[in-house]
Amino acid sequence: xxxxxxxxxPSPTGYLHLGHAYSALFAKRAATDHGGRFLLRxxxxxxxxxxxxxxxxxxxDLAWLGLEWEQPVRRQSGHMADYRAALDALETEDLIYPxxxxxxxIRAEIASSGAAPHINPDGMTGPIYPGTCRNLSADERQTRxxxxxxxxxxxxMESAKGRVGDLIWRDLDxxxxxxxxxVFGDAVxxxxxxxxxxxLSVVLDDHSQGITLVTRGEDLRSATHLHRLLQSxxxxxxxxxxxxxxxxxxxxxxxxxxxxxxxLRTLRxxxxxxxxxxxKMRHLAGE
Numbered sequence: 001x002x003x004x005x006x007x008x009x010p011s012p013t014g015y016l017h018l019g020h021a022y023s024a025l026f027a028k029r030a031a032t033d034h035g036g037r038f039l040l041r042x043x044x045x046x047x048x049x050x051x052x053x054x055x056x057x058x059x060x061d062l063a064w065l066g067l068e069w070e071q072p073v074r075r076q077s078g079h080m081a082d083y084r085a086a087l088d089a090l091e092t093e094d095l096i097y098p099x100x101x102x103x104x105x106i107r108a109e110i111a112s113s114g115a116a117p118h119i120n121p122d123g124m125t126g127p128i129y130p131g132t133c134r135n136l137s138a139d140e141r142q143t144r145x146x147x148x149x150x151x152x153x154x155x156x157m158e159s160a161k162g163r164v165g166d167l168i169w170r171d172l173d174x175x176x177x178x179x180x181x182x183v184f185g186d187a188v189x190x191x192x193x194x195x196x197x198x199x200l201s202v203v204l205d206d207h208s209q210g211i212t213l214v215t216r217g218e219d220l221r222s223a224t225h226l227h228r229l230l231q232s233x234x235x236x237x238x239x240x241x242x243x244x245x246x247x248x249x250x251x252x253x254x255x256x257x258x259x260x261x262x263x264l265r266t267l268r269x270x271x272x273x274x275x276x277x278x279x280k281m282r283h284l285a286g287e
């Protein structure tokens with residue numbers, strides 16, 4: 001068996017908190033327990049929210065926790081050509097199409113059709129797209145792109161599923177799992193002003209870095225179904241997966257940047273001892 005290779009992949013859009021610390025240490029422990037390797041990756045494709053100070057703080061906070069990682073650190077912003085090549089490959093096989101619908105228009109289309117506004121299972125991408133732009137002609141698509149209309153590049157899920165058939169991925173705790181990416185509908189893989197999505201970039205990055213075990217929070221379990229499909233379509237390696245619980249504070253709110261959770265940087269600057277922070281984290285995790 002090849003050595004286990006794990007990764008921690010934060011985004012420099014805010015300071016790390018205890019939930020990030022737990023995720024990083026979970027990945028590190030998974031690698032260490034199997035005599036493997038631990039990598040750090042910076043997911044900085046969201047140029048509107050990424051900040052240099054957050055980037056620097058990631059290294060400082062992880063080092064403060066006692067973590068070490070291999071060099072060089074992969075930054076997604078340095079690999080946009082890789083993501084574009086993947087989109088080109090999918091376009092060549094007629095598996096993606098431009099969608100010009102706004103979120104407001106998608107909701108209106110769903111409401112007018114009388115269909116239930118099903119929400120994508122990852123909780124991040126809104127209602128499942130009803131396929132409004134899927135059957136636009138090539139001329140219509142080109143005319144709208146040439147006119148400067150905003151658009152997203154969506155995966156034609158029905159065609160994609162027809163190309164690959166049934167797919168399996170392995171959860172180290174639950175065993176073999178049958179992939180059901182169709183629950184996402186025609187997922188967005190890029191936008192006119194965002195040359196890649198999380199879903200596309202993460203599968204390419206994991207393949208490029210030789211990741212053999214992806215450790216993730218439970219909130220990303222459902223996304224793995226879509227990732228397994230993209231791996232098959234792009235002929236990428238499929239790692240194993242393991243999921244960890246999401247930490248919540250004493251108030252019951254999940255640690256998250258959007259919840260203004262106390263940052264590791266704040267604890268560090270206040271003089272907190274690393275041992276106390278790690279003990280609190282383990283307590284919250286029920287370990």
